[in-house]
Amino acid sequence: MKNYILLCCALLIFSVAVKAQEKAAFTADTVSFNSPDGKITFAGILTRPKTIKNAPAVVIVSGSYQQDRDGTMAGHPLFKQIADYLSANGIAVLRLDDRGTGKTTGVYQTATTEDFADDALTAIRFLKEIKGIDQKRIGLLGHSEGGAAAAIAAAKSKDVAYIVSIAGLATSGYESLIRQNEDLVNGSQQTEVDKKRSNEINGMMFKVAYKYAKSDSLESVLNKTYADWKLKDDAYFKTLNIQYDHFRFPVYSYVKTATGPWYRYFVRYNAAETLKKVHVPILALNGGKDLMVNAESNLANWQNYSAAGGNRKVKTVLLSGLNHLFLPCQTCTLAEYRTINADFSVRALDIITRWVQTM
Structure with a gap:
C-alpha cells in the first residue's frame, strides 16, 4: 500500500510537471481573418510551438452543430485539449469558432458541409501567411462531419497537405x-x-x-x-x-x-466520389464504441474509397473502448458524455502527433 501511495504521488507530480512543460512549450494567440468575399470574419486561437521555426500545422474542422473554438461538447473542451497537446509537441494548431458562434460572424443554419470545407480552405490560406508555419505541411484535422468537410476541401484544393480524421465521416450522407x-x-x-x-x-x-x-x-x-x-x-x-x-x-x-x-x-453527399479525388496522406482514427460514426465501416471506407482513386497513403486506427468524443465509456450513449470524467484519449493524441511529424 505504501508503495502504491508513493507511486500515485509520483504520477501526480509527473502530471503537474508535464502540464507545466506543455504550457511553457507553446504560445496561444487570438487571431481573426476574413473570408475571400469579406462577408464572414473568422475568429479563434492559434497555438504554436516556441522552439520550432518551420512547424507543420493543422486546422481543426468541427463536426455537426455549432461549436466554439474549444470544441466544448458535453462539457469537454476537446479541441483545446487536442491543440494544447499537439502544439506542446511541435505542431501548430488553428481552432476556430464556427460560423455564427463566439466571435465568428455569418449564419450557421444556412451553411452546408461544402461551405464548411471552404471555411477550412480559407483558414489554410490564412496560415500560409503566418511566419514560422511550414506552408507545405498544413493539413486538416476533422471530427465527425468535419472529416467529410476535410475530404471535400482536399478534393477541391492542393492547399491541403494531409488529412487527420477523428471519428470522421467517410460514408455517404x-x-x-x-x-x-x-x-x-x-x-x-x-x-x-x-x-x-x-x-x-x-x-x-x-x-x-x-x-x-x-x-x-x-x-x-x-x-x-x-x-x-x-x-x-x-x-x-x-x-x-x-x-x-x-x-x-x-x-x-x-x-x-x-x-x-x-x-x-x-443526405446526397457521396463519400466514395469525393474520396476518389483525394490524393494526400490520410490518418483515420475511430473509437470502437462510437454510436455516431460506426468505426469499422468508416475506417474501411477511408481506405477503400481512397484506393479506388489511386491513393494508398491511408493509415487507419481502431481504438477500443472509446466513444465518439474519444472518451472512455461504459454505455457509450449520448446521455453518458457529460458524466465521463476524462480527457481526449492521450493514446489517440500520441498517434496523431507522431504521424503529423512525419509529414
Whole structure:
C-alpha cells in the first residue's frame, strides 16, 4: 500500500510537471481573418510551438452543430485539449469558432458541409501567411462531419497537405443517417416494439429526404409519408394490447431540419466520389464504441474509397473502448458524455502527433 501511495504521488507530480512543460512549450494567440468575399470574419486561437521555426500545422474542422473554438461538447473542451497537446509537441494548431458562434460572424443554419470545407480552405490560406508555419505541411484535422468537410476541401484544393480524421465521416450522407440512427435506437432504453417502429419510420423518412432533396415538394412528401405511416402504425399498436403508447416521432422538427440547406446537401453527399479525388496522406482514427460514426465501416471506407482513386497513403486506427468524443465509456450513449470524467484519449493524441511529424 505504501508503495502504491508513493507511486500515485509520483504520477501526480509527473502530471503537474508535464502540464507545466506543455504550457511553457507553446504560445496561444487570438487571431481573426476574413473570408475571400469579406462577408464572414473568422475568429479563434492559434497555438504554436516556441522552439520550432518551420512547424507543420493543422486546422481543426468541427463536426455537426455549432461549436466554439474549444470544441466544448458535453462539457469537454476537446479541441483545446487536442491543440494544447499537439502544439506542446511541435505542431501548430488553428481552432476556430464556427460560423455564427463566439466571435465568428455569418449564419450557421444556412451553411452546408461544402461551405464548411471552404471555411477550412480559407483558414489554410490564412496560415500560409503566418511566419514560422511550414506552408507545405498544413493539413486538416476533422471530427465527425468535419472529416467529410476535410475530404471535400482536399478534393477541391492542393492547399491541403494531409488529412487527420477523428471519428470522421467517410460514408455517404444517406447511409450514415441510416446507420447512425439504427445504432442510437438499438442502443437506447426503448422497448423492442418501439425500436422496431423507430427504425421503420426513420428509414422511410430518410429515403424520401434522399429522393426529394432537390425538390420543392420535399416538405409535403415528408408530411404525407409520416401521415400514411401513422395510420398503419396506430392500427398495428392496437393489436399489441398495450395500454399506453410512449412512442413519439418528432415529425415537425425533422421536417424543418430535412428541408433546410444543410440536410438537403448532406443526405446526397457521396463519400466514395469525393474520396476518389483525394490524393494526400490520410490518418483515420475511430473509437470502437462510437454510436455516431460506426468505426469499422468508416475506417474501411477511408481506405477503400481512397484506393479506388489511386491513393494508398491511408493509415487507419481502431481504438477500443472509446466513444465518439474519444472518451472512455461504459454505455457509450449520448446521455453518458457529460458524466465521463476524462480527457481526449492521450493514446489517440500520441498517434496523431507522431504521424503529423512525419509529414
